[in-house]
Amino acid sequence: MSGEPGPQAIRKLAPGKLVIASHNKGKLREIAALLAPYGVEPVSAGELDIPEPEETGTTFIANAELKARFSADLSGLPALADDSGLCVEALGGDPGIFSARWAGPDKDFGEAMRLVEQKIEAVGEDVGRDAHFICALSLAWPDGHIExxxxxxxxxxxxxxRGEHGFGYDPVFQPYGHQVTFGEMDPAKKHAMSHRADAFAKLVAAVF
Structure with missing residues (x-):
């Protein structure tokens, strides 16, 4: 109907410093590599002594937005946060938003991978081994705007x-159409096709 407001325009990100709201070195490496062509100067939350907030959201996007707002508020700079995880069909989507927490306080992903495998075996192989990774990216500005x-x-x-590349659950996840896991895959090839790359392509198309 005429007279109704249209959708809010997506805000563009200006070149300059961008806080990466993560203390995960693997995520920081991947996000910095993805940002490299766009004239952005990534600085990690850890470098700015910004702590990790408690992730109280019930979805990937809710947790990404929580982390992005937290870092933007404390730094006075735009902040980009990622919340990602592994969703195993046989486990009803677990570990999902709790993927990092399954690794325990010591972030032992070897133990987390064993736990996932034990749970799949307990359910029974006949349910299948399909899974997917999800990545939510949120970009927040200090004035509260968020995309x-x-x-x-x-x-x-x-x-x-299998494999020494990547991080987290990468060594036990084999993407459809490939004979290697993310842990075996050349990092540049993973960057081109991963869940993080998919979300990042959407972000780039919108804000750069």
Whole structure:
């Protein structure tokens, strides 16, 4: 109907410093690599002594937005946060938003991968091993404006873990159409097709 407001225009990100609201070195490496062509100077929350907030959201986007707002508020700079995780169909979507927490306080992803495999075996192989990674990216400005994007990549769970690349659950996730896990895949190839790359492509199209 005429007279109704249209959708709010997406805000563009100006070149300059951008806080990456993460203390995860693997995520920081991947996000910095994805940002490299865009004239942005990434600085991690850890470098600015910004702590990690408690993730109280019930979705990937809710947690990404919470982390992005927290870092933008404390730094006075735009902040980009990622919330991502592994969703295993046989486990009803677990570990999902709790993917990092399954690794425990010591961030032991070897233990987390064993736990996922034990739970899949307990359910029974006949349910299948399909899984997907989700990545939510939220970009927040100090005035409270926020833009969020979500990406996904589908594949299957493998055991035992394979490969030394990547981080987290990468060694037990084999994307559809490939014979190698994310842990075995050349990092540049993973960057081009991962859940994070999918979300990042949407963010780039919108804000750069």
């Amino acid at each position: 969020s994007f979500e990406g996904r990549v589908d594949g299957v769970m493998v055991w035992p873990p």
